[in-house]
Amino acid sequence: MTIKSLYISDLDGTLLNSHKEISENTKKTLNTLVASGGYFSVATARTAVSSQKILSGVQVNTPVVLMNGAVIYDILDGKYIKTETIPAAAAYTIVEVIKKHKITGFMYSVFDNRLQVYYESLNTTVLKAYHNERVTKYAKSFEQIASFSDKIKDNKVIYFVFMGKKERLSELLPDLKKLQGIDMVLSNDVYTENLWYLEVYSTNASKYNAVNYIRNYCSFDRIIGFGDNFNDIPLLKACDEFYAVSNAVYELKEKSTGIIANNNSDGVARFIVARREF
Known part of the structure; x- marks a missing residue:
């Protein structure tokens, strides 16, 4: 066979x-x-x-x-x-956690077979580089919004990504690990030394x-x-x-x-x- x-x-x-x-x-x-x-x-x-x-x-x-x-x-x-969608309650709390720690990144959602990427600000060189490479090289669409919370209710949020120093991102982990319905991974960037990514998604994802x-x-x-x-x-x-x-x-x-x-x-x-x- x-x-x-x-x-x-x-x-x-x-x-x-x-x-x-x-x-x-x-x-x-x-x-x-x-x-x-x-x-x-x-x-x-x-x-x-x-x-x-x-x-x-x-x-x-x-x-x-x-x-x-x-x-x-x-x-x-x-x-x-x-x-796989992040539960809305968890998504709102994730936004509260990152505000508490003064960290921001990107939020992804899928609606009507279309992926949308949101950001609040590009306030670090790392965020700017992530955004600019994807716009220039891959023609990816980003939308700036006042707050991630504004887009959670009417969108299927599937993913958050934050980037920076490992020690800084690790500050989020104790609060995020208390939430139901999400999982996360902290991994180093393979191209840039001392750059780490914290990715947050549904436990089913x-x-x-x-x-x-x-x-x-x-x-x-x-x-x-x-x-x-x-x-x-x-x-x-x-x-x-x-x-x-x-x-x-x-x-x-x-x-x-x-x-x-x-x-x-x-x-x-x-x-x-x-x-x-x-």
Whole structure:
């Protein structure tokens, strides 16, 4: 009996090189995999807009996991097939917590198959850089508002992201951990030293839950995953096999099935070529 397998990879720090690009060799390998009857997808913290731009030229034939599992998106049909919403009460309290600590960031919602990103102010160089890169490079739409609270009632809020020093973001954790219905991950940026991201989402939103949904949705018998950072631990737990690139954090390497070449050496592509005969 033929085993239906899915290869699913994180993007930044794993499939992407240090220039935030997929090499031509990796694109060729992935397209050959799909053309030969294989399946490929990604599980990333990125949104549909930036993921599609990055994946241009790659034949992705399976729904993708975005925003660390907050949404599952069908690239071929251009629609969200599953979203996990933060409870409104929790969303309002998150806003109170960040005001208390004088921290702001970005709030994401999905309405009528459209992702909207809100921000209150770009009061740090990190927030400005995050906003400007996504507007310039990916043509992503942002809307400035007076307060996140103004948009919670009538929108399906799925995700908050805050960025800065680890110590500063850690100040939010005790208050956020008291809330019901949300989960979070604090992870370091793979491109900028001493820059950390705190991502907050529904307890139902995780790479683990999203990958298991895709397993059932597409009837996969086996899932082989790849990653590099703390937010890939849930992905690891959902896979039958999981391989960390050699540039991955120690905690992920320790739990992985094995270690492969780093993201600048086409580690994922080299593994797939060694594993399959095209």
